[in-house]
Amino acid sequence: MSQRISSPPSNDNLEAITTKKRELSWKVATNLFMSFQYAWSGIVYAFMTQRNFRIHVCIFALAISLSLVLHLPPVEISVIGITSGLVLTLELLNTALESLVDLIVKHNYHQLAKIAKDCAAGAVLVSAMVAVLVAGMLILPPLLRVIFEGAF
Numbered sequence: 791m792s793q794r795i796s797s798p799p800s801n802d803n804l805e806a807i808t809t810k811k812r813e814l815s816w817k818v819a820t821n822l823f824m825s826f827q828y829a830w831s832g833i834v835y836a837f838m839t840q841r842n843f844r845i846h847v848c849i850f851a852l853a854i855s856l857s858l859v860l861h862l863p864p865v866e867i868s869v870i871g872i873t874s875g876l877v878l879t880l881e882l883l884n885t886a887l888e889s890l891v892d893l894i895v896k897h898n899y900h901q902l903a904k905i906a907k908d909c910a911a912g913a914v915l916v917s918a919m920v921a922v923l924v925a926g927m928l929i930l931p932p933l934l935r936v937i938f939e940g941a942f
C-alpha cells in the first residue's frame with residue numbers, strides 16, 4: 791500500500807495556526823464569562839445526548855453522597871471525587887472526539903475512525919473500572935458496617 795505524506799506547513803501557515811488570534815476559529819470567547827458559557831453548553835450537550843454520561847453523573851452523585859453520609863475522611867472523599875470526576879472528564883473528551891470523527895468522516899467507514907472511537911471509549915472504560923474499584927474499597931466497608939451493625 792502506497793503512503794502519501796504531505797509536506798510540513800510553511801512558516802507562514804504555522805503562524806496563522808498558532809497565533810493568539812486563532813484566525814481559523816469561527817468564533818473565540820472574548821471573556822471568562824463566555825468561556826464558562828461555552829463549557830457549560832458542552833456539559834449540557836453531553837448530558838442530553840450521551841446515556842453513558844448521564845449514568846456516570848448519577849454514579850458520581852451517589853458516590854459523593856454516600857461518602858458524606860458515611861462521614862468518610864476528607865482525603866478519602868477527595869480520592870473518590872478525583873477518580874469519579876476523571877470518568878466524567880474522559881466521557882466529555884470521548885464525546886468531543888466522536889463529534890470530530892463524525893465531522894471528518896461523516897457516514898463513511900474508516901479503520902482509523904474506528905480506532906479513534908474505540909480507544910476513546912476504552913479510556914472511559916478504564917477510568918470507570920478504576921473509579922468503581924476505588925469507591926468500592928472506600929465506601930463498601932463502612933456501608934456494610936452501617937447495614938449490618940447499625941453503627942454510624
Ligand SMILES: Nc1ncnc2c1ncn2[C@@H]1O[C@H](COP(=O)(O)OP(=O)(O)OP(=O)(O)O)[C@@H](O)[C@H]1O
Nearest residue numbers: 840884888895897898899900901903904907908911
Ligand atoms: N466512521 C466510522 N468508521 C468506522 N467505525 C466506526 C465509525 N463510526 C463508528 N464506528 C464504530 O462504531 C462504534 C460506535 O460508534 P459511536 O459513534 O456510537 O461511538 P462510541 O464511543 O461507542 O459511543 P458511546 O461512547 O456514546 O457509547 C465505535 O466505537 C466504532 O467501533
